[in-house]
Amino acid sequence: MKFIRALLSLIVAVVILTAAVVGAGWIWLGNEVAKDGPSSAETVFVVKPGEGFSTVSTRLENDGVIRSAWLLRLKVRIDGTEGALKSGEFVIEPQASMGEILEILIEGKAVMHKITLPEGRTTAQILRLVESDPVLIGPMPELPVEEGSLLPDTYLFHRGMTRAKLIAQMAKAQDDLLAELWPTRQEGLPITTPQEAVILASVVEKETGNASERPEVAALFITRMKRGMRLESDPTIIYGVSQGEPLYNKAGKRRTLLRSEIDRKTDWNTYQIDGLPKTPICNPGRDAIAAVLDPPETEYIFFVADGKGGHLFAKTLAEHNRNVAAYRKYERGEIARERATNE
DSSP states (O other): OHHHHHHHHHHHHHHHHHHHHHHHHHHHHHHHHHSOOSOOSOEEEEEOTTOOHHHHHHHHHHTTSOSOHHHHHHHHHHHTOGGGOOOEEEEEOTTOOHHHHHHHHHHTOOOEEEEEOOTTOOHHHHHHHHHHOSSOBSOOOSSOOOTTOSOOSEEEEETTOBHHHHHHHHHHHHHHHHHHHGGGOOTTOSOOSHHHHHHHHHHHHHHOOOGGGHHHHHHHHHHHHHTTOOOOOHHHHHHHHHTTOOOBOTTSOBOOOOHHHHHSOOSSOTTTSSSSOSSOSSOOOHHHHHHHHSOOOOOOOEEEEOSSSSEEEESSHHHHHHHHHHHHHHHHHHHHHHHHHHO
């Protein structure tokens, strides 16, 4: 009995000692994890896709962000968060503790980058913007991207986003928008498919840079189509000539359309063909597509630039001709003032 009591006492003592050691170790580890880090400046730290805590902890120590890589590895092993590391670009504040750093890396509080792709750009122009972005990675898609298939917008992404994935996201955004708007379209429209809506919206987008005019321009084109009139849109001629790229003269300056180009029949020249162009002439934004699918009532069937960023609308050809004369007078005055300024 004495032996058994002694053995039990020893076991109890060992358990108490072990608990004390473990408790002390846990307290020590907690203090170390909560202690201010050695870095005196903000650090931008990138975790690459597929990197594990072993590699990341070593880099953090080498960069002077933490004091001990093995201590960080011990912490995540005890917590069971070894597989919770997120990839991306992270901002780590000066003197951030290991606990704060782990929270950033595990919760994925990564820096967001953005790319703005304006409405009215052709697919080729948008792809050039994506290709030249310094943060995006990877090659461009091998398969051709159709005109009008991308939704212009400002897209947020983490470092490590590939160009191909972003382009796929833009195409999906366009599909999602059409799936949202097409079922609620106005009845009696002279367009029968979502693709036709995109084509007409692309013409609206190129005709006006004034957001407030989009509904009126869309309504005007819808009215012309209902009456069997041609759209007669200058941007459609340009797309047929240069695939939407600016037109230049021999001196390298931008120029207007030539009479020969207006008279040239292409699959896009709406002065020469009935109905819609063969394809979109740019990538229209949400507002242009929405305007085409739910246009206001209008009796306007003509419009011309007013020289000040907007347009003059007309219900009759006579009224339109007066607007054209007014614009040409304004244009001559602008040219004269420019010459006087340069002399």
